[in-house]
Amino acid sequence: MAIKEGLRPGGRSARVQESIHSAVRDLLQEQERSTLTVPQIAARAGVTPSTIYRRWGDLSALLADVALARMRPDSEPANTGTLRGDVLAWAEQYLDEMSSQPGRNMLRDVQSSTLPIYCATIIGGQLQAILDRYPDQPKPSVDRLINLVAAPTVFRILFSEAPLEVGELHRLIEIALSQ
Template sequence: MEPARRPGGRSAKVRAAVHEAVLDLLREEDWDDLSLPKVAERSGVHQATLYRRWGTLNALIDDVVTEKLAHGSPVPDTGTLRGDLEAYALQVADDVAGPLGSLYLRAAMVGSRGPEGGTYLIQRAVSLQNMLERAAGRGEDPPTLLELMEVVIAPLYYHAIFFSRPVGHEHAKALVERLLSLPGSAP
């Protein structure tokens, strides 16, 4: 069982310093050069604390991404399924095209491969499922989470990863339109 963490105080200051160090280092260096010892040196937090709290670099990266997305890119609630889906697709397009895009993409790839990461993927999936359930509660006919992932989110990430060219807003809206035109989805 993981120990309870206080939301403020020393623990919050350590987390903030470590997160800032990760982001600073990623702006300056290649991913392959990033390490927990470098993060410890940059943040002023002892390596033992990093290993005790996060265990691995991938778990630390996942924590940084989880925090950034939770506060900077929440799942929208516009009052309609189409509005929610479009707002979310535009948000994802902007996130992967933005300055932290490579961080989000790398974390998604690493997190999907093992138990030491993927927290943000799980939390985001829960939030998206809640968005779809809200739509159903309003009497709309939402797609499944898998359909949302395959038709909208995966192509947004795919373009950014393999084409090194994130999509624009019009393309993101077209993906939502494609999702909503699937049999069984509400227009």
């Protein structure tokens, strides 16, 4: 699987992975995901289908890997100057991005694979970066923020007709931040 830690961060392996990820992203812009096939992706990426099967095993694992790569943040979470403001900014952005159709598809791809733990690792890392900015303030644990803010957000996105309302998100953040 391409997510393995032992792979070199550059070189041929990284170029092949990026080519395949790029092919998946491009094809998903052009057609329905239900019509996507490994041979199409391989042809677009300039590799053989066996390259994809050897690295990912199947199409769902590849889609999950592409989704996880897109979920990784490009930068640190917004720094508003306050813990409450940073958590609010992060949670509102997360809700907005993940409740969009591409966000829902990414969450479903990850959920249907063997990789959901990486999603929690990514979210936990973002929240820990926020908490680390305020070493002298009382603050909740990352687990508390995941349980009271991220988990209800993801649950509503995946299993409800409507995502969490922003007002309810704010109320959950207040609960999470209260000690």
